[in-house]
Amino acid sequence: MRSYLKNILKWMDDRGGFSELLKPLTTHLVPPDATWNYVWGSATLFCLVLQVVTGISLGFLYQPSADVAYESLQYIENDAFLGSFIRGLHNWGASGMVFLMGIHMVRVYLNAAYKYPREMSWITGVILMAITIIMAFTGQLLRWDNNGVWSAVVAAEQMGRIPFIGKSISYFLLGGDTIGGETLNRFFSMHVFLFPALIFLMVTYHLYLVFRNGISEPPKAGRPVNPKTYRKWYEEMLQKKGVPFFPDALWRDAIFSALVLVVLLVLAFFVGAPALTTAPDMTNVNVDPKPDWYFTWIFALFALMPREIESYVMFFGPVIGIGLLFALPFLSNKGERSPLKRPWAVAGTLFIVLSISSLWYIGSIAPWSPRFDAEPLTKYTVPKASSQVERGIQLFNDEGCIYCHQIGEQGGIRGPNLTNVQNRLNKDQLIIRIVNGAENMPAYGGSLTKEELADIVEFLLQNQKK
Amino acid sequence: MCDCEEGQDKDTIKRRNFLTKLTSGIGMVIGAILAFPLITAMLDPVTRKKKQVWRRVGSMNDFKLGETKMVTFKSASPYTWSKKIANSAAYVRRESSNDFVAFSVNCAHLGCPVRWVEKSELFLCPCHGGVYYKDGSRAAGPPPRGLYRYPLRVKDEVLEIETQAIPITTMDA
Ligand code: FES
Numbered sequence: 001m002r003s004y005l006k007n008i009l010k011w012m013d014d015r016g017g018f019s020e021l022l023k024p025l026t027t028h029l030v031p032p033d034a035t036w037n038y039v040w041g042s043a044t045l046f047c048l049v050l051q052v053v054t055g056i057s058l059g060f061l062y063q064p065s066a067d068v069a070y071e072s073l074q075y076i077e078n079d080a081f082l083g084s085f086i087r088g089l090h091n092w093g094a095s096g097m098v099f100l101m102g103i104h105m106v107r108v109y110l111n112a113a114y115k116y117p118r119e120m121s122w123i124t125g126v127i128l129m130a131i132t133i134i135m136a137f138t139g140q141l142l143r144w145d146n147n148g149v150w151s152a153v154v155a156a157e158q159m160g161r162i163p164f165i166g167k168s169i170s171y172f173l174l175g176g177d178t179i180g181g182e183t184l185n186r187f188f189s190m191h192v193f194l195f196p197a198l199i200f201l202m203v204t205y206h207l208y209l210v211f212r213n214g215i216s217e218p219p220k221a222g223r224p225v226n227p228k229t230y231r232k233w234y235e236e237m238l239q240k241k242g243v244p245f246f247p248d249a250l251w252r253d254a255i256f257s258a259l260v261l262v263v264l265l266v267l268a269f270f271v272g273a274p275a276l277t278t279a280p281d282m283t284n285v286n287v288d289p290k291p292d293w294y295f296t297w298i299f300a301l302f303a304l305m306p307r308e309i310e311s312y313v314m315f316f317g318p319v320i321g322i323g324l325l326f327a328l329p330f331l332s333n334k335g336e337r338s339p340l341k342r343p344w345a346v347a348g349t350l351f352i353v354l355s356i357s358s359l360w361y362i363g364s365i366a367p368w369s370p371r372f373d374a375e376p377l378t379k380y381t382v383p384k385a386s387s388q389v390e391r392g393i394q395l396f397n398d399e400g401c402i403y404c405h406q407i408g409e410q411g412g413i414r415g416p417n418l419t420n421v422q423n424r425l426n427k428d429q430l431i432i433r434i435v436n437g438a439e440n441m442p443a444y445g446g447s448l449t450k451e452e453l454a455d456i457v458e459f460l461l462q463n464q465k466k
Numbered sequence: 467m468c469d470c471e472e473g474q475d476k477d478t479i480k481r482r483n484f485l486t487k488l489t490s491g492i493g494m495v496i497g498a499i500l501a502f503p504l505i506t507a508m509l510d511p512v513t514r515k516k517k518q519v520w521r522r523v524g525s526m527n528d529f530k531l532g533e534t535k536m537v538t539f540k541s542a543s544p545y546t547w548s549k550k551i552a553n554s555a556a557y558v559r560r561e562s563s564n565d566f567v568a569f570s571v572n573c574a575h576l577g578c579p580v581r582w583v584e585k586s587e588l589f590l591c592p593c594h595g596g597v598y599y600k601d602g603s604r605a606a607g608p609p610p611r612g613l614y615r616y617p618l619r620v621k622d623e624v625l626e627i628e629t630q631a632i633p634i635t636t637m638d639a
Binding site: 065066067149150153154156157158160161163166167170171172174175176177178179180181182183184186280281282283284285286287288289299302303305307310311368369370372395398399400401403404414437438439440441442443444446447 | 508541551554578593599607632
């Protein structure tokens, strides 16, 4: 029996050529000291595989039609066996992919692995990053809840700022003048067919390049890359001390990917995907569109940027950013690779990471958004309030002051906290500010009567007792 | 390499050159033909683009003087299966007995839906804190301009709005 099975396997391998196919893995030599710092790319690839599997699973459950997509998501989330877990895994897999890709990129940049002869690896990497971001974005939209559809509007508006062709692009993106049934169809086809196909092409090529040009050896200060001699030197180094890619290097990738899987499984199971917001409806304005975490920093940027330059930044920012990324291997393709000898590269990376992190942080608080759900003040906010102060409190709620200003613990944080405003502004100054507004505060002169104004000011002056 | 005579060799090369060109030419033609359905399908919204239309949003008397009210209507040319998602909203304000204005609900910054806060007569945007006065002009926050307006007309006491694309603020706004 045993030998019978063995014969079958032998036949399959003889006619099917499986060992031949895999042989290059065991004969391909890599630098011996390629260590744990080399696992980021393969972990990103692992996430891609995970996305394909969970994506196909979701495809069996999802209805890509504007009319019922939301219902099918409810089904996935609430009724389907393991549905919410699969959705969670797809969500966290996407997060993992974006995150690991970011680290992979920073690693490659800091070690200058993009220099000769691996320029094309960097360039295809940048393309892959762009496609991944598109995938993350289109995926968020397929959730097709209110958050999803309004995110599509925001994206279209951003595209619309591109000079000359902006309007056509946003028309193309939405599949028309407004959000409609067309929109979901388009995003679905892009997310499920078009861009995955492009990713596969690019990933295959990216991997081919890894084999063709070899894994970059860990940099050493004082050993600059010289395009004239590098290839020969690399070849000789490999001949002398290279180790086979499989299993000497691949085992680390396997372990790390398994680790990533465990983390993603835990996150998917215990945290899950973002909760669905209300059903998509362009006539429902009681929504609070927020992007998924990968875009929170851009969201923050739009809120904080001076509006005079915003249109320019929205257009030139990405153009210059992407342009620089593509240009990088041409700007510097030889010389030192070690971060120890490239302090500016380290400083620049640190600066970008820090800026994005702070934008992230502030974006997650979104202090600029009015808090429509702020708990209204009651007459007890001021102890023993006079009837005028009570009226002032009521107005503070009704006029929407509370959406942007805090009294005590209650209220929004767009504007200054007004709990003790009487220590900063006197009565006249308060009146002037309320009537005239400021750059980020509307003028209330038109909508408040004299008495109402007096009531509010009286209340604000009272506040110290709180 | 070739163990044939020299003349034949030249012919072979010529022939190969021709076959190379032929094959890549055919490849390109096939590619172009295959790209055609992809492109036409992607451009469907362009080829089926319809004109904007007038939609009734209510009778004149539904709107009180000085009141701002939300109305909803169907977009210009939705696929028939779009159902509810093809509906749009606008804020209509009656300024005098015969003057109406209709504002887009889309913030002039990046298109988020603004909310009307009745008492303070302001439109507030949830996204980045844009604020507009009741006449649609910008009051605060990042929007570079006031709210966009819909064309509006009264026909036999009935208010009609002309559908519009989602307003897009461009660089020069
Ligand atoms: S979309 Fe309204 S303030 Fe940005």
